[in-house]
Amino acid sequence: xxxxxxxxxxxxxxxxxxxxxxxxxxxxxxxxxxxxxxxxxxxxxxxxxxxxxxxxxxxxxxxxxxxxxxxxxxxxxxxxxxxxxxxxxxxxxxxxxxxxxxxxxxxxxxxxxxxxxxxxxxxxxxxxxxxxxxxxxxxxxxxxxxxxxxxxxxxxxxxxxxxxxxxxxxxxxxxxxxxxxxxxxxxxxxxxxxxxxxxxxxxxxxxxxxxxxxxxxxxxxxxxxxxxxxxxxxxxxxxxxxxxxxxxxxxxxxxxxxxxxxxxxxxxxxxxxxxxxxxxxxxxxxxxxxxxxxxxxxxxxxxxxxxxxxxxxxxxxxxxxxxxxxxxxxxxxxxxxxxxxxxxxxxxxxxxxxxxxxxxxxxxxxxxxxxxxxxxxxxxxxxxxxxxxxxxxxxxxxxxxxx
Amino acid sequence: xxxxxxxxxxxxxxxxxxxxxxxxxxxxxxxxxxxxxxxxxxxxxxxxxxxxxxxxxxxxxxxxxxxxx
Numbered sequence: 001x002x003x004x005x006x007x008x009x010x011x012x013x014x015x016x017x018x019x020x021x022x023x024x025x026x027x028x029x030x031x032x033x034x035x036x037x038x039x040x041x042x043x044x045x046x047x048x049x050x051x052x053x054x055x056x057x058x059x060x061x062x063x064x065x066x067x068x069x070x071x072x073x074x075x076x077x078x079x080x081x082x083x084x085x086x087x088x089x090x091x092x093x094x095x096x097x098x099x100x101x102x103x104x105x106x107x108x109x110x111x112x113x114x115x116x117x118x119x120x121x122x123x124x125x126x127x128x129x130x131x132x133x134x135x136x137x138x139x140x141x142x143x144x145x146x147x148x149x150x151x152x153x154x155x156x157x158x159x160x161x162x163x164x165x166x167x168x169x170x171x172x173x174x175x176x177x178x179x180x181x182x183x184x185x186x187x188x189x190x191x192x193x194x195x196x197x198x199x200x201x202x203x204x205x206x207x208x209x210x211x212x213x214x215x216x217x218x219x220x221x222x223x224x225x226x227x228x229x230x231x232x233x234x235x236x237x238x239x240x241x242x243x244x245x246x247x248x249x250x251x252x253x254x255x256x257x258x259x260x261x262x263x264x265x266x267x268x269x270x271x272x273x274x275x276x277x278x279x280x281x282x283x284x285x286x287x288x289x290x291x292x293x294x295x296x297x298x299x300x301x302x303x304x305x306x307x308x309x310x311x312x313x314x315x316x317x318x319x320x321x322x323x324x325x326x327x328x329x330x331x332x333x334x335x336x337x338x339x340x341x342x343x344x345x346x347x348x349x350x351x352x353x354x355x356x357x358x359x360x361x362x363x364x365x366x367x368x369x370x371x372x373x374x375x376x377x378x379x380x381x382x383x384x385x386x387x388x389x390x391x392x393x394x395x396x397x398x399x400x401x402x403x
Numbered sequence: 404x405x406x407x408x409x410x411x412x413x414x415x416x417x418x419x420x421x422x423x424x425x426x427x428x429x430x431x432x433x434x435x436x437x438x439x440x441x442x443x444x445x446x447x448x449x450x451x452x453x454x455x456x457x458x459x460x461x462x463x464x465x466x467x468x469x470x471x472x
Contacts, residue, residue: 135413145464154462162457163412169465177470184469267455270416274448274455277423281444284426285437292434 012085025082030094031102032058034075039064047071049079049094062096068179068219070113071099075106100214107210111217115244118219123226124247130231132251132263136199138165139263140189140230142182144173149204149235149256156260161267167198173205178215186224200263201230203245204256207237216243225249235259353383369394410450419447 006014032049039045045062060079071077081096101110118124139157143150145168157166169188171181182203189201203225205216215221216236225232225248234249235256236242246252253259344350352358358381359366366372378389422444426432 133413135416137413154460158458158460162459163454164460166460166462167465168462169467169469171469181469185465188465188467188469271452271455274419274451277419278444278448281423281426281441284432285434285441288432288434288437 009087012087015085019083019085023083025080029078029080030058031076031078034071034077035073037071037073045096047073049077059091059093060096061093062099066096067099069099069101069110070117071101072109072113075101075109076103077106078102104210107214111210111244114217114219114222115247118222118244118248123222130250132200132231132233134265136164136263138167138198140185140198140201141166141168142171142185142189142201142203143168143205143256145170147173147205149173149206149237152256153202153204153235153260156257157264160260161264164264165198172215174208174212174215179218179221182215182221183224186228190227190229197230199230200233201228202233202235202259202263203249204233204235204253204259205237206256207241213237213241213243216245218244221245222248233259233262349383352381355383357382410454412451412454415447415451415454419444419451422447 030049033052035048035050037045037047043064045060045064045067047060049058049060050056060081062081078100079094079096080098081094083092084095085092101107122128141150141153143153150168154166157164167189169185171185172178173182186201189198203216205213210217213236216234222244225234225245231250232248233251233253234243234245235253235258236246238255251262253262348358360379360381361372361376363379366378372378372391372394374391374394376391378391380387380389422440425440426437429437
């Protein structure tokens, strides 16, 4: 068989092809211990992956974006990536896709490092924590529908309060898909139009070890909680469990049930408060009404006094008037009687009775004979009866006055 | 299911709180105004209590697969 002659570059690219085609990189997690961990220009990461027992070294290369958890020398990790021959250096390196600390020790260390970092950045600042509206209309719930936390949360919400909407985003709360799904759910709620956004987001799950809680300790999840426009309540498992998402959350609830207690008020409390408010209003009003009543009573008494005084005055005046009338009346009677007497004396009929007569022409009394003409008809009234006569002669026309 | 009452619980509660505060803040409470406020208070309280009697919460499953981008 004739040997094939290849240039170095071609040979290396042949190797790379084989490595790519024949190594099932997606299905392999390489376990080892990190050493010589370096970051260049805050972007390029290189480290060696070693076996503790056998002397075996795998050079690794990554960018900082692929490293989602803080890594240190000495950590035991699982690395996923694909191998590549680098032409310029003639070395084989693993192009890292993801790296995850394993074992409680490594996880705890990674957790502590990330916690320190986020704390320094101010993600846990108390000053940025928002309060929840007291009476939410809508709650966004991020958890697994298979988790006990889901049932616990809903049960307590239903026990306490009613008439609200709960939008549930079903996500894995552990395992490979958890982080991506939780991030997706946060994005979903935050991208809703303002009027459709829930008043609070509740991210919850049951308790567990560091390994189970990895999604809640993930840097991206912590940042999603931090960046959420909607206030976030995080509740993980039992009282003693803690997660980085807890620290970033606006409200850290101890358990899923406690999260329910933190987001909705209880009917009994609110009913009591309503009753207290109404009782207070009623008391205040009663107080004023009493004041008015007292004032009205006082006024009525006063008016009574005035009326009584006026009545007394009236009675007194009446008496006085009567007394006065008693003294006037006889005098008045005398005056009237003397007037009547006078009137009686000038009564013409009494003069006629003495023999005088009244002569009238056409109804008018005749006082002067010269006013008359011969033949005029006269009406003569005597003391008793009257007669008509005719003028025969007029004596002493206009000269004599008899009276 | 009981028909939900269209009342904004938070807003109505706030209004009731304001009325309650009003009763305390008036230097000399006007009886006429006080009665009117009290009447409104009663109305709100009864609405809110009706709302309190609602038992159901509506749980909606978001039909979306959540994934990172």
